[in-house]
Amino acid sequence: MSLDFTQWSCPLPLRDYPNIVVGHGGGGKLTTELIQHLFAPAFDDPALHQRGDAAVLPLDGARLAISTDSFVVRPLFFPGGSIGELAVNGTINDLAMMGAQPRYLTAGFIVEEGLPLAQLGVIVERMAAAARAAGVRIVAGDTKVVDKGHGDGVFINTTGIGVIPDGVSIGPDRARPGDGVLINGSIGDHGMAIMSVREGLQFETTIASDTAPLHGLVAAMLEAAPGAVHVLRDPTRGGLAAALNEIAVASRVGIQIDERALPVSADVQAACELLGIDPIYVANEGKLVAFVAQEAVETVLACMRAHPLGRGAAVIGRVVEQPAGLVTARTAIGGARVIPMPLGEQLPRIC
């Protein structure tokens, strides 16, 4: 069947890339362009324009949070976890970033012919264990098999449905000048754990992924300071830099980060220096940034530090009025630099 694709008028600025490149999936500028110029105009739904980690939708009086995520991480198993834990925790976290309590997950598997059943079995058991640990039900599934050479072991899509409690109102556009910027622990662990097992890039130390479900921590924070948490985001693809840039743009504010305040483990720091990578661009799978009203910063920080997933919590910056849409960092030697949105992902297929 012949189809004439020349009739399709490519929306600028995508025309620079007539074909999909790896960076389109990296969570950076290219991903944003694809969403803004290709997906959003076609689907044109107000829920997509919210630009939250999950869509917020009414259903018979309740407010649902709905989020979908496909996981294509390579390798399938890595220190600290596997694609199974990521697929469960990643979608739980997207719901949690809207303040929702996750209820139901679906799981769609695209398996490559030849995958050992034992590997699939272990991945599925790990997903089940992660869901049980998080108190979330996996309620529907689907399996497709693609012929050898047209997949890569297994890809997993999870879609999550949660309920947002009354009175909770969190979104990427709610950061206000004066807000404190908090993080629940060290950055870069997940991305560097993946890197450490990629072919030819073994390090001496074992850096483990930080994959974890964050909805319990979020519930504690919201309870500690009702109404004070304005924005939550989990800095996955594109790292903390991409998350902060998205919030700066959505909220039309400036964000000032103090580089010396960024928690980075010695191992991750060493690995990043070796590879010439800035940990602020490296993916996390068990971290959140929270934008908190100034007067509640100490309360929320104490609450985070009292939680098992927030022991390393720190205040890393604050929101300012100008320059709106920009993230800047005070460097370790006292200078200032702009932290730009990454173009693509430095480490492809980390989730």
Place this chain on the structure above:
Amino acid sequence: MSLDFTQWSCPLPLRDYPNIVVGHGGGGKLTTELIQHLFAPAFDDPALHQRGDAAVLPLDGARLAISTDSFVVRPLFFPGGSIGELAVNGTINDLAMMGAQPRYLTAGFIVEEGLPLAQLGVIVERMAAAARAAGVRIVAGDTKVVDKGHGDGVFINTTGIGVIPDGVSIGPDRARPGDGVLINGSIGDHGMAIMSVREGLQFETTIASDTAPLHGLVAAMLEAAPGAVHVLRDPTRGGLAAALNEIAVASRVGIQIDERALPVSADVQAACELLGIDPIYVANEGKLVAFVAQEAVETVLACMRAHPLGRGAAVIGRVVEQPAGLVTARTAIGGARVIPMPLGEQLPRIC
């Protein structure tokens, strides 16, 4: 990192296949074994044991239907549609088969590096058009890119959320002896449309996919005869044969089909004969089988024939007590034969 998968004890009868084979995704016996012995024991959720096309779950007083499906059809474009229409209509239909009115869809894209943006653009536009035509909102999305040679153009996962109206109770275990078995039109069109464009298998005539959203037809049927529709199922992978076998097992009844009553277009019949394929095993994407209380069969049939998607509706068989779990067919020459569950899929990757 070394992982010891020999510790994983493979549940029988899967041990016959130590690695995933294409048939595991075919919707037949191998898929059933994978679900029953690998997925269901691990996830162990009552919703998964319902074995419906969608899970039925409570949420703040409402009854949600939730379904997920990944689409890996090859080629991406074919007569009558594309992966885009399939991804929208397929998930809508899974919700409709539980009597639900679909509300929200999510869309997860796994794109292979190198896919022309124009192809992705057209697919996305077709998804959007299909969703608009069906009155369903696409509310959340995700895009991942895999490196060239580790995907196949684009795979799309859609997950759907619908609401089941009060009083509606449909499930694969509700067929009762005496029920009439109805179908809304000709079988085998989708699978043979795909086959017709697969490399080296061009036919003279153009067979078009029957992809269509069935929730409108279902709503009309439920309104025409409240309480009389016991089972609905869309015969996709594995065709009508797989759908009927699943229902016979779930409802513990026998199903007798009259082969002469099965609607098959002349083109599909000819193509099937040429290839030695039985149309009862060929996938459909715009068809449903309905199990209807005997006294309401004529009412529901008339209602279906009055609907644009049911003009070719026919009564194709009936439910009997014995032999429970078996599907039998009266053949065109008056004999009887068992219609077994297919092992895998005769035509891989048709959806």
